Amino acid sequence: MGKATTSARNGTFLGRLTGSKNGLGLIFMLPAATFLLCFLTYPLGLGVWLGFTDTRIGRAGEFIGLENYIWLLDDPVFRLSVFNTILYTSVASVLKFGLGLWLALLLNEKLPMKSLFRAIILLPWVVPTVLSALAFWWIFDSQFSIISWILMKWGWIDTPINFLGDPTNARAAVIAANVWRGIPFVAISLLAGLQTIPASLNEAAALDGATSWQRFRRITLPLLTPIIAVVMTFSVLFTFTDFQLIYVLTRGGPVNATHLMATLSFQRAIPGGQLGEGAAIAVAMIPFLLAAILFSFFGLQRRKWQQGGAD
Amino acid sequence: MATVGFRNVRKAFGSVEVLHGVSFDIEEGEFVVLVGPSGCGKSTLLRLLAGLEHISSGDILIGERVVNDMPPKERDIAMVFQNYALYPHLTVGENMGFSLTLANRPKSEIAEKVGPAAEILGLSNLLDRYPRQLSGGQRQRVAMGRAIVRDPQVFLFDEPLSNLDAKLRVSMRAEVKNLHQRLKTTTVYVTHDQIEAMTMADRIVVMQDGIVEQIGAPLELYDSPANLFVAGFIGSPAMNMLSGRIDPDNSSRFISKEGVALPIGRPLVETPKGGAIYGLRPEAMRLGGDVRLKVEVVEPTGSETHVIGRLGGVEVVGVFRDRIEARPGDEIGFSIDTTATHLFDAASGKRVSI
Numbered sequence: 001m002g003k004a005t006t007s008a009r010n011g012t013f014l015g016r017l018t019g020s021k022n023g024l025g026l027i028f029m030l031p032a033a034t035f036l037l038c039f040l041t042y043p044l045g046l047g048v049w050l051g052f053t054d055t056r057i058g059r060a061g062e063f064i065g066l067e068n069y070i071w072l073l074d075d076p077v078f079r080l081s082v083f084n085t086i087l088y089t090s091v092a093s094v095l096k097f098g099l100g101l102w103l104a105l106l107l108n109e110k111l112p113m114k115s116l117f118r119a120i121i122l123l124p125w126v127v128p129t130v131l132s133a134l135a136f137w138w139i140f141d142s143q144f145s146i147i148s149w150i151l152m153k154w155g156w157i158d159t160p161i162n163f164l165g166d167p168t169n170a171r172a173a174v175i176a177a178n179v180w181r182g183i184p185f186v187a188i189s190l191l192a193g194l195q196t197i198p199a200s201l202n203e204a205a206a207l208d209g210a211t212s213w214q215r216f217r218r219i220t221l222p223l224l225t226p227i228i229a230v231v232m233t234f235s236v237l238f239t240f241t242d243f244q245l246i247y248v249l250t251r252g253g254p255v256n257a258t259h260l261m262a263t264l265s266f267q268r269a270i271p272g273g274q275l276g277e278g279a280a281i282a283v284a285m286i287p288f289l290l291a292a293i294l295f296s297f298f299g300l301q302r303r304k305w306q307q308g309g310a311d
Numbered sequence: 312m313a314t315v316g317f318r319n320v321r322k323a324f325g326s327v328e329v330l331h332g333v334s335f336d337i338e339e340g341e342f343v344v345l346v347g348p349s350g351c352g353k354s355t356l357l358r359l360l361a362g363l364e365h366i367s368s369g370d371i372l373i374g375e376r377v378v379n380d381m382p383p384k385e386r387d388i389a390m391v392f393q394n395y396a397l398y399p400h401l402t403v404g405e406n407m408g409f410s411l412t413l414a415n416r417p418k419s420e421i422a423e424k425v426g427p428a429a430e431i432l433g434l435s436n437l438l439d440r441y442p443r444q445l446s447g448g449q450r451q452r453v454a455m456g457r458a459i460v461r462d463p464q465v466f467l468f469d470e471p472l473s474n475l476d477a478k479l480r481v482s483m484r485a486e487v488k489n490l491h492q493r494l495k496t497t498t499v500y501v502t503h504d505q506i507e508a509m510t511m512a513d514r515i516v517v518m519q520d521g522i523v524e525q526i527g528a529p530l531e532l533y534d535s536p537a538n539l540f541v542a543g544f545i546g547s548p549a550m551n552m553l554s555g556r557i558d559p560d561n562s563s564r565f566i567s568k569e570g571v572a573l574p575i576g577r578p579l580v581e582t583p584k585g586g587a588i589y590g591l592r593p594e595a596m597r598l599g600g601d602v603r604l605k606v607e608v609v610e611p612t613g614s615e616t617h618v619i620g621r622l623g624g625v626e627v628v629g630v631f632r633d634r635i636e637a638r639p640g641d642e643i644g645f646s647i648d649t650t651a652t653h654l655f656d657a658a659s660g661k662r663v664s665i
Contacts, residue, residue, distance in 0.1 A: 200396035203363050208410040208461070209384040218413075222400045 050279035057273040068280035077256050078281060081264040085288075087171070088260060089239045092178045096235055097228075099179065100186025105216075107187070108194045118188070125184035133248035136177040140164050140249070164250055167257035174258050177245050182238065186231055193227030194220070233296035237289060261285050312339050312497055313464040315360065316372035322355055323367045329355050331521045332369065337514075340495045342488070346508040347518035347544070353501045356518075357467055360499065361390050373464055389458035390467040393474065395450045397442040397457075404429070404438035407456045428459040431490070448479045455490065466491075468500040472507065484510055505545050509533070517541050534651075539660040542590050542653055548617065548628045551591040554657055557582045565589045565654070569623030573602065575665060576649030583656040583663055590653030593617070593630040600646025604629065606637045618643070 017023035051068055055061030072078045107118055124132060139146055140163035148160035163173045197220060205215045243262040246252065252259035252267060259267075261281055269278020315337040322330040330352045337343045345353040358364045360371055362383035370377050378386050397406050405412070407428060408421040429435045432452040442450055451471060458466055468487070472480045488511050491498050502508055508515045509529045517524045517532065517540070525537040529545075536542035542550050555567035562579045565587065566572050573589055604627065610617040611634065618629045618637070629645065637643050654663040 198394065198396065200392045200394055201398060203361075203383075204390070204392060204396035204457075205398075205409070205413075206363070206383045207361060207388065207390050208457070209413050211384075214413055218409075219398060 047279050048283055050276055051283040052280075053276045055275040055279075057270075057275060061276050064276075068277050069284070072277070072280060072284065077259065078264065078284075080256055081252075081259045081261050081281075082284075084171070084256075084258060085240060085260045085262075085285075088175060088178070088242070088258075089236060092175050092182065092239050093232065093236050095175070095179045096182045096186050096239075097232055100183050101190055101228075103183065103187040104190035104194055105220075107191050118191070121187055122184050124181050125188075129181065129244040130248055132181055133177065133245045136173075136180075136245075137164075137249055140173050165254055167254055170250055170254055170258050174246055174249055177249060178239060178242060181245065182235060185238075186235055189231040190224065190227060193224050193231075197223050229296050233292060236292050240289060240292070241285065312495065313374035314339050314372070315465060315497060315499065316370070317356070317360075318370040318372070320356065320359065320369035320371060321367045322352070322359060322364065328367075329521050330359075330367075333518075333521075333523055334369075335516060335523060335526055337497060337499065340497055342491050342498045342500065342511060342513045343516060344500045344502060344508040344512035344514075345516045345518060346502055346505055347524075349503055350520075351518040352521040353503075353518050354469055357390075357469055357499060357501045360465075361388060361467055362386050387464045388467055389461040389463040389465075390469065391451075391454045391458055391471045393470040395442075395454040395471075395474075397450055397453055399442050402439050402441055403434060403445070403453050403456075406442065406453055407434075407438075407460050409457065410461050424460050424462075425456075428456045431459065431493070432456050432486075447475050448483060451475065451483060452486075455487070459490075459494070464497065466496050466498040468498065468502075470502055471500075472502070473504070480507075487511060506547060509545065515545075517544060519544075535662065536590075536653065537662050539588060539590075539655050542655065542662075546592060548593045548630065550653070551593065551622075551625075551627045552655075553589045553591065553622065553625055553627075554586055555589065556586050567623055567625065569625060571602070571623035574647055574649050574652070575654060576652060577665055579654075580664060583654075584658070586657035587663065588655040588657050588660075590655060591627070591647065592651050592653075593628045595648040595651035596629040596631065596645045597648060598631050598633045598635070598643065598645055600644050602645050602647065603642050604645055606641045606643060607639055609635060609637055609639075611635075 017027065050061070052063055052065060053061035054064050054067070103121065107114065107121065111117060138144070142162050142165055143160055145160060145163060147163075148157065151157045152160070162169060164170050201219055201223075202215050205219050210218065241262055242260060243266065246258055246260055246263045247266070250258045252263045256264075261284065265278045265281035265285075267278075268274050268281060272278070317333050317335055320330055320333045321328060333352075333356060345356060347353050355364060359366050360373075362378065362381060366379050371379055373386060373388070398409065401409065404425055408425045411421045411424060425438070426435075429438055432455060434449070434452055434456055437445065437449060437453075442453065445453065451474075454471070471487070472483050475483060484507060487500075500507075500511065512529055514526060515529055515532055516526050519540050525532060525541045532541055532545045536545060536550075539552070543552065553565075553567040553571070553573070555565060555569075555571075557575075557579060558564040558566050558572070562582055563575045563577055564572055565575055567589065573591070575589075602622070604618065604620040604622055606618055606620045607626075608619040610619070614632075616631045616633065616635045618631065618635060620627060620629070620643075631645075635643065652665070654665055655661065656663055
């Protein structure tokens with residue numbers, strides 16, 4: 001082998017390409033790159049392009065620059081939807097984190113029928129969103145709500161609560177539904193993180209005189225932060241781009257009080273026919289999402305203690 | 312420093328009882344090693360003493376106090392874990408001072424206590440490192456340092472050297488012993504390695520299947536093991552066991568099942584009713600004599616030669632100070648140091664006094 005083949009290969013361009021490590025790597029990456037280009041970059045690129053045009057359904061648009069965005073900046077409904085999205089994401093994420101962590105800590109204890117409980121916890125996540133949204137729609141119904149019915153039976157209220165008709169109630173209701181649906185992901189992921197913490201660390205801390213709160217604060221929580229960072233980044237992204245729950249429960253109402261950017265974008269683009277404007281609203285979500293990703297990337301990077309070797 | 316007492320200690324996990332009534336006392340400042348094969352209950356006993364498991368019945372005393380229901384943090388003990396259990400997100404210094412941080416001691420006091428402990432263990436220039444950046448031996452020392460800073464009533468060690476390589480283990484063995492001689496804190500040390508037990512202990516507690524087989528000083532166990540288990544467990548290579556009976560015509564002679572006659576030394580005071588088992592330490596065999604050993608494997612170690620061979624069909628290991636150049640299949644003659652022979656009752660496994 002060796003010399004003869006090498007020199008023969010060196011002759012042609014293809015030979016040189018396959019001969020070099022980088023060239024060969026490029027060839028091997030081509031299929032994946034093509035795939036990504038077609039199915040990821042093209043739709044994203046088309047969306048961004050549409051945002052710069054005045055395309056409507058049934059009419060090819062023209063490039064109008066930033067006109068869509070300038071117009072949206074003055075649109076009170078769009079501004080309200082941004083506010084709603086931020087409120088929805090922050091309140092729901094905080095609740096999901098708190099309740100999810102609490103649930104994970106409970107499930108990490110020695111319980112009888114542990115695996116059964118864990119399976120049950122996963123249910124809200126496994127059920128199709130539309131299905132659970134329909135269930136919540138019924139739970140929040142203005143006349144037949146089971147919550148109102150029970151509270152009335154107990155004599156706490158006289159008339160049914162108008163869950164989805166009142167702006168404040170509606171916001172609380174959709175957040176509650178989102179939290180219910182999002183907890184399993186947070187709880188199960190954090191539980192997986194908890195189980196990587198060796199029991200001997202907690203035992204050592206107990207011997208060192210730590211109370212259970214101190215063990216949680218000084219051992220469990222710091223060791224869990226890397227997992228928390230990843231899980232909460234994902235949770236925030238999912239929540240920020242949520243569509244299904246809102247669309248089934250309120251369609252953005254009442255009076256746009258629960259319109260998120262995703263639902264507003266859909267409403268403007270498809271039922272409203274303004275493809276360009278809808279695309280611009282969707283594109284306006286990207287900076288927020290990037291900010292969330294960058295926050296978790298820089299703010300919650302691997303800590304020094306997680307890195308081995310070097311000083 | 313304190314005494315430790317176990318009074319008929321039992322522990323069951325569900326319906327499985329793993330400790331069947333363990334009783335013994337540890338004196339103030341004593342270094343006691345719990346040794347036995349895995350699953351014998353030695354680690355469970357240690358965890359009961361630490362308060363990490365709850366005792367099923369009996370009493371555990373530290374000093375004069377019964378600590379059965381006392382949580383770990385009130386027992387004033389420090390434990391070194393097999394996997395060291397160093398807090399990965401804290402530096403060496405923070406690890407060592409963790410107990411003081413928890414108690415809200417001022418920084419100056421923590422530094423005052425961590426400094427000397429680090430000095431003793433040669434960790435002074437590693438205080439700012441994280442556990443990840445340390446070698447196995449250094450981590451081991453940090454774990455001990457964390458215990459020293461506590462200045463506890465009792466030190467507990469749970470197989471602390473088993474994650475280290477052979478050479479490091481030998482040097483850490485000496486370090487642990489050295490440390491104990493310097494601090495004189497009552498120490499309970501769990502290991503499955505009888506050499507660790509022999510070299511470090513003031514007294515050894517040999518356990519098997521949840522009961523104590525024998526308690527005694529290392530050489531006491533070596534010279535007069537109370538039963539077959541201890542005889543086989545203490546000593547390396549292990550004691551050779553040959554089953555057979557006492558010669559009815561000469562009670563100072565043992566005849567193995569295969570018909571090999573072996574000297575007992577002195578006439579027996581009482582002869583075992585049924586069969587007997589003859590215990591022959593490999594070190595008690597001397598080259599030159601009329602007992603014939605058929606050589607199978609010769610293992611020169613430099614200072615001594617291990618010979619594995621057959622004595623009337625039974626595999627026997629001999630350790631000789633001489634250099635032996637025998638080939639497999641050769642026969643060598645040896646004699647037996649009769650001051651170091653052991654005899655056990657085949658039925659009960661108990662030692663028969665010679």
